[in-house]
Amino acid sequence: MSAEVRSAARHIIAHQGVEALTLAEIAxxxxxxPAALYHHFKGGLPEIVCRVAEDIVDDLVQELHSAANFPPADNFAMRLIEPVRALRNWAITHQPEFNLLFGTPSTAAGDAHKELTSAWVRRLAAVWGPVFVQLWTERRFPVLAEDDMAPRLRQQMLDYRKDTGVDLPPGAMVVMLSCWRSLYGQIALEVFGHFAPLFSDQEPMFELLMQELVHGMGLEDQYRPPTR
Structure with a gap:
């Protein structure tokens, strides 16, 4: 029954959006x-939303790991870029699911949305974090010295390292998270249609941003354009 409920809820989210999700419709x-659903999900609708989100993240992370592992091991730029390209493609073709994970907190998830968000942030850190750690170990890139960082920023980076297990110094962590912030912003603007219809094809701007980011880490020679 649990699997059937999650499958039904995911179908509703994918085709109608999370706000269309109700216990009555799932039942x-x-x-x-609807009352019978509580035998399997004592937390009601918010718990169902979180469990479905876990299924979505499982599938997404598997896809991103495959993309990250496709380029040669010594091409750090493409091992960082390919999963971002995969994320963009997934976001464009799975807009309701993207909205659930990355968009405005849903009413259906309730207070559980914070738990949902924290969980996928850790899972995504496990995709790009190891690449950044290997890059930092083998080919250092420019970072802020710890003494030059604002105390609150430094502490946040240390807290993030402890929470995610990504073993980078605070300055390198700032670079990783700054890259993620820029790329997420670009993807979100595209998915939520903020540039439409001014730009019908936003891939060139997306690729330019990735080139700029890897250039900042001294990896511009490793960049490869997308294949058609």
Missing amino acids: RRVEVT
Whole structure:
């Protein structure tokens, strides 16, 4: 029953959006009463949303890991870029799921949305974090010295390192998170249609941003344009 409920809820999210998700609609699809759902999900609708989000993140992270492992091991730029390209493609083709994970907190998730967000942030850190760690070990890139960092910023980086297990010095962590902030912003602007219809094809701007980011880490020679 649990798998059926999660599958039904995911179908609703994918085709109608998370705000269309109700216990009544899920129960109708799996042919039980809404009250019966509490036997499997004591937390009700917020718990169902979180469990479905876990399924979505599992599939997404597997796809991103595959993309990161495709380029040669010594091409750090492409090992960072390929999963970002995969994330962009996934976001464009899975907009309701992207909105659930990355968009405005949903009413259906309730207070559980913070738990949902924290969980996928850790999972995504496990995709790019190891590449940054290897890059830092083998080919240092420019970073802020710890003594030059604002105390609160330094502490946040240390807290993030402890929480995610990404073993980078605070300055290198700033670079990693700054890259993620820029790329997420570009993807979100595209997915939520903020540039439409001014730019019908936003891939060139997206690729330019990635070139700029790897250039800042001294990896411009490793960049490869997308294949068609």
